[in-house]
Amino acid sequence: MMGLIVEILSWILIVSGGAFTLIGAIGTLRFPDFWSRLHAASVSESAGMILLIFGMCLQAGPTLITVKLLIIGAFIIITGPTSTHAVASAALTSGETPESDEDTRKSQEGKS
Amino acid sequence: MLRTILTALTLFALWLLMSGIYKPLIVWMGVGSSVIAVYVVRRMDNAADTERLAVRLRPLTTIGYWFWLLIEIAKANWAVTKLILSPKMNLNRHLFKVPYTQKTDLGQTIFANSITLTPGTISVEVEEGDFLVHAVSYSGDDMDALSDMDRRVAAIESAGA
Amino acid sequence: MFLVAAIALFISMALVLVRLYAGPTLYDRVLAVNSFGTLTVLFIAVLGFLNGRPDFLDIALLYALINFVGTIAILKFFRYRALGDVSQMPDTKGRK
Incomplete structure (x- = not known):
């Protein structure tokens, strides 16, 4: 009985993790500019990664494999945002300025 | 030794x-x-004669913060997922400043990484006293949510730091 | 179940490769490479479970380490045009 619950739970986690990585990849293709693509990439890096790692942990059970999976997860959760920030700040210093929809909308509202 | x-x-x-x-x-x-x-x-x-990085955090509050952060990540992921899958993407990109109140480097790093870890907001640059944050669907609530996060990260720094 | 995840990861990797090819800026490509690396780590792990050989996790862990260092190295190279000690270089902020 317990085994069945764990099995179903890990099914849900792993399949939804795969779905989230797919959504993130679709986002990197669909979004119009570099700055919004950063956000799409971080979907597959946070949600997809966490769900997949936890799903695999449930499959592995209390073994050394779970420890390794958690170490991989902790490593990605620390380095993922760090490298995203590095890419973003490198783009900003190279003169790649993001356009702001908020500002354009405000100035349009001001005109009308 | x-x-x-x-x-x-x-x-x-x-x-x-x-x-x-x-x-x-x-x-x-x-x-x-x-x-x-x-x-x-x-x-x-x-x-390299650099200072050692001292890790001084409140353990229990830190664990609590991680659970809170996981829920935040889930919520933010859902918002960005809806944005990606909606046929007409209503983006509201905006670059704005978020002040930070953490005293230690470690606290600031945790705050900046938490901002980046929640999809929808990315810390772009560190300036004196505030971070430059890029949001993909900016709304007035973002500022409140981020200052709430700032308060929580400041709370996990121990007083002696 | 691992097959579903492996196929999803494989399609995502293909889509990210399309972004890597399309660009248009350098930073889009760096982002795509970084994203591709993270997906590869997960793909290797899932593949290990799929084959019933979780030893693959060691490779996944190593790949995660190399991916991070590689991304930072690429960014540093394009900013300073060298990989050595930054303090001894002329300050060339940003690309021409």
């Missing part, structure tokens, strides 16, 4: 966890590699 021995022991424990093979020869190789690693790190410490 105590610090060095503790580092070596921690490295060796990590090695044991990663290896999973406990034959005498292999274990001695593990001992050797952790000793070499500690030797190299000590040499690097002597060469």
Whole structure:
């Protein structure tokens, strides 16, 4: 009985993790500019990664494999945002300025 | 000296966890590699006279913060997922400043990484007293949510830091 | 179940490769490489479970380490045009 619950739970986690990585990849293709693509990439890096790692942990059970999976997860959760920030700040210093929809909308509202 | 021995022991424990093979020869190789690693790190410490990074956090509050952050990540992911899958993407990109109140470097790093970890907001640049944050669907609530996060990160720094 | 995840990861990797090819800026490509690396780590892990050989996790862990260092190295190279000690270089902020 317990085994069945764990099995179903890990099914849900792993399949939804795969779905989230797919959504993130679709986002990197669909979004119009570099700055919004950063956000799409971080979907597959946070949600997809966490769900997949936890799903695999449930499959592995209390073994050394779970420890390794958690170490991989902790490593990605620390380095993922760090490298995203590095890419973003490198783009900003190279003169790649993001356009702001908020500002354009405000100035349009001001005109009308 | 105590610090060095503790580092070596921690490295060796990590090695044991990663290896999973406990034959005498292999274990001695593990001992050797952790000793070499500690030797190299000590040499690097002597060469570069930088300050040691002190980790002073409240343990229980930190764990609580992680659970809160996981829920935030889930919520933010859902918002960005809806944005990606909606046929007409209603983006509202905006670059704005978020002040931080953490005193230590570690606290600031945790705050900046938490901002980036929640999809929808990315910390782009660190300035004196505030972060430059890029949001993909900016609304007035973002500022409140981020200052709430700022307060929570400041709370996990211990008072002695 | 691992097959589903492996196929999803494989399609995502293909889509990210399309972004890597399309660009248009350098930073889009760096982002795509970084994203591709993270997906590869997960793909290797899932593949290990799929084959019933979780030893693959060691490779995944190593790949995660190399991916991070590689991304930072690429960014540093394009900013300073060298990989050595930054303090000894002329300050060339940003690309021409």
